[in-house]
Amino acid sequence: MSVRPYRQITRRHSRQIFVGSVPVGGDAPISVQTMTNSLTTDVAATVAQIKRAEAAGVDIVRVSCPDEESTAALADIIRxxxxxxxxxxxxxxxRAIEAAEAGAACLRINPGNIGSAERVREVVKAAKDHGCSMRIGVNAGSLEKHLLEKYGEPCPEAMVESALEHARILEDNDFRQFKISVKASDVFLAVAAYQGLAEACDYPLHLGITEAGGLIGGTVKSAIGLGNLLWAGIGDTIRVSLSAAPEEEVKVGYDILKSLGLRVRGVNIVSCPSCARQGFDVVKTVEILEQRLAHITAPVTLSIIGCVVNGPGEARETQIGLTGGGNDSHMVYVGGAPDHKVDTLAMIDHIVGLVEAKARELEGRD
Incomplete structure (x- = not known):
């Protein structure tokens, strides 16, 4: 039992599958995904996007394969x-068979859209032959006609029923290496659908609020929807769908997980919104520190507080802290305790040095 039970998240038990070498479900860490938005046939641009996402810490990347030229390029990208x-x-x-042959680790499909039972069997055989898992992707905007006629509109019950119908198609072909998503752009609809699906099956769930919007608006919608589900223990892998660069999706995904203590990567900065009491420019300082500390992957906690009202208290909870003081002299905290002072001109370089040293210590490097 945790000493702070109010922070305890009990994850839903799900079976585990693999996407390449990445475990999804079971007791595996919640993985972070993104999707490229370059033309897949432009191998150089697609690889460059994936490399930037890798630098941001992505676990899994999705690439669109709408035509034969794209699946032909896929093998070159994967290499x-x-x-x-x-x-x-x-x-x-x-396209699914070609992608499996090209080395895809997973196929994102709707079995019901693939065609005849024989075609589904061919896709399943290709997945088995090449070690692919699958994702059943249900979307509120493209529900089957018979479900819309039955329910009258996209609703949680219709999305869950669609997902389970697709799951049965794969189960009937003796294939269970799949995860499921039930995405919607409406936060209420998506959350309710995932809640229903979590109760109805034990397959791993891929979370997402689809077409969430731009960087700020989409981040807010995703944080509300995904945060609600993750806090309830639902979800095994996530994608934050933003009208932004893929690496931005990765950063937001990690920040959502980090805020709930579900994944820890990089520097977690606790900072105040600033006010007239601030002893230095907090907003500019945090902006610079975020840029200069972006390369760090070790889990370091850092507090940047402009004055002594909340500064000492926040510093007690972080590994390194900075609290604004008078006369151009600011207190540096190490391990939660006041340690020494630094002036404004030197403080950013000084804090960067302390964080980098702490990161090396955590990684077991000198």
């Missing part, structure tokens, strides 16, 4: 990157 690649497939079963 040049380190993370597992998911092939995004819609409708044409041949």
């Amino acid at each position: 040049q990157v380190s993370v597992p690649v998911v092939a995004d497939i819609h409708f044409h079963y041949r």
Whole structure:
């Protein structure tokens, strides 16, 4: 039992699958995904996007494969990157088979859109032959006609029923290496659908609020929807869908997980919004520190507080702290305790040095 039970999140028990070398579900860490938005046929641009996402810490990347030229480029892309690649497939079963043959770690499909039972069997055989898992991707904007007629509109019950129908198609083909998503752009609809699906099956769940919007608005919607589910223990892998660069999706995804203590990567900065009491420019300082500390992957906690009202208290909870003081002299905290002072001109370089040293210590390096 945790000494702080109010921070305890009990994750839903799910079976575990693998996307390449990345475990999804079971007791595996919640993985962070993104999707490229370059033309897949532009191998250099797609690889460059994936490399930037890798630098941000992505676990899994999805690449769209709408045509034969894209699946032909997929093998070249996969050879040049380190993370597992998911092939995004819609409708044409041949693209799924080609993607599996090209080395995709996972196929994102809707079995019901693939076509006849024989075509589904061919796709399943290709997945088995090449060690691919699958994701059943249900979207509120493209629900099957018979479900819309039954329920009248996209609703949680319709999305769960769609997901389970697709799951049965794969189960009937003796294939269970899949995860499921039930995405919607409406936060209420998505959350309710995931809650229903979590109760109805034990497959790992891929969380997302689809078409969430731009960097700020989409981050807010995703944080509300994904945060609600993750706090309840639901979710095994996430993608934050933003109209932004793929690496930005990764950063937001990690920040959501970090805020709930579900994944720890990089520097977690606790900072105040600033006010007239501040002893230095907090907003500018945090902006610079975020940029200069972006390369650190070790889990370091840092507090940047402009004055002594909350500064000492926040510093007690972080490994390194900075609290603004008078006369151009600011207190530096180490291990939660006041340690020494630094002036404004030197403080950013000084804090960067302390954080980098702490990161080396945590990583076991001198």
